[in-house]
Amino acid sequence: MIGIDIGSFYTKIGSCDKKNNKLNNMVMERTPQNCIRNGYLSDINVLSDFLNEILKKKFTKEKKLSFCISSTDIIIREIVMPFMKDDELKNALKYEIDQYIPNSDDYIVDYKQIGHDEDDKKIRTIIVAAPKEMISGYLNLAKTLKLRLEIIDIYSNCIYKSVKKLCKPTGSLSVINVGAEYTDITIIYEGKYAFSRIVRFGGNDINEIIANMFNTDFKTAEEYKREKPFFIDDENYASLRENTEKYVSSKLSEISRIFDFFESSYHKSINEIFLIGGTSKLTGLKKYIEDYFKIPVSGNDDDLYTYFMPAFGSLIRGE
Ligand SMILES: Nc1ncnc2c1ncn2[C@@H]1O[C@H](COP(=O)(O)OP(=O)(O)O)[C@@H](O)[C@H]1O
Ligand SMILES: [Mg+2]
Secondary structure (H helix, E strand, C coil), X not given: CEXXXXXXXXXXXXXXXXXXXXXXXXXXXXXXXXXEECCEECCHHHHHHHHHHHHHHHCCCXXXXXXXXXXXXXXXXXXXEECCCHHHHHHHHHHHHHHHCCCHHHEEEEEEEEEECCCCXXXXXXXXXXEHHHHHHHHHHHHHHCCEEEEEEEHHHHHHHHHHHHHXXXXXXXXXXXXXCCEEEEEEECCEEEEEEEECCCHHHHHHHHHHHHCCCHHHHXXXXXXXXXXXXXXXXXXXXXXXXXXXXXXXXXXXXXXXHHHHHHCCCCCEEEEECHHHHCCCHHHHHHHHHCCCEECCCCHHHHCCHHHHHHCCCCC
């Protein structure tokens, strides 16, 4: 099976060996422009031609497909319910869903049990509701690719699964995936999924700061960003660094409120941050986040960790 992650900047495609333990084939290419916006696919034909080219070259034997998706329009709620049987739980959740989503007919809803409370008197579940309009884009894309679509999973669940498999997390870990437009925060507590949120922050924002300061275009800013170590303490870039810091710290304060929410509901503090996503490569970002939160920030330069955790997670079954 192949896992596809269509990011607004890079599309990541991977396939697993039979045991689903390793990604054995990883391909990453720039996503054609204007094809995806906040998780909604907008040009299925262009995307289909683009993906077909890659599949023809690198994934000839594969017949099955999974997608991982992320959008601020996907509603994710963590709900604690009193202990009950499966069919009772289904009905009770239906009721809960109507509380959270007034027009629930426009959504595809699914749920997953994420744990029991210590005394087993409570069940923790996550409810996920994705707009039908969004999901139909992926169904159509799979159809034009002539592949059997087995799974559509959300980013945070995929990241949780791959981090669990590859990093065996302990304590309270926050995985921060900084992409081009959005940042996904996934909190894993004692090896279990706790909750996730999305913040509107990514590499494109940095490009914009650079482009505005130097009056250049996106492409030039993108190159500058990758080449110049402007985000570390270097007087050559003092004013760019200052602008970037101001912006990044305002975004980190949004993330800090997400941590506060976790800490007040779990009575535990976050003790490690794992940084992934293309923007984690920004020189100096890791250290800046570490200094801001005063929590150790780790990462791994390997593409598997930087880019392929969501696609890999979408291929991991069970959990
Ligand atoms: N060396 C680098 N330094 C800074 N930013 C980088 C570097 N390499 C990639 N990026 C940024 O990573 C982002 C793409 O990461 P990715 O996780 O694939 O995002 P998405 O999933 O949103 O497409 C882009 O904003 C790109 O500019
Ligand atoms: Mg991404």
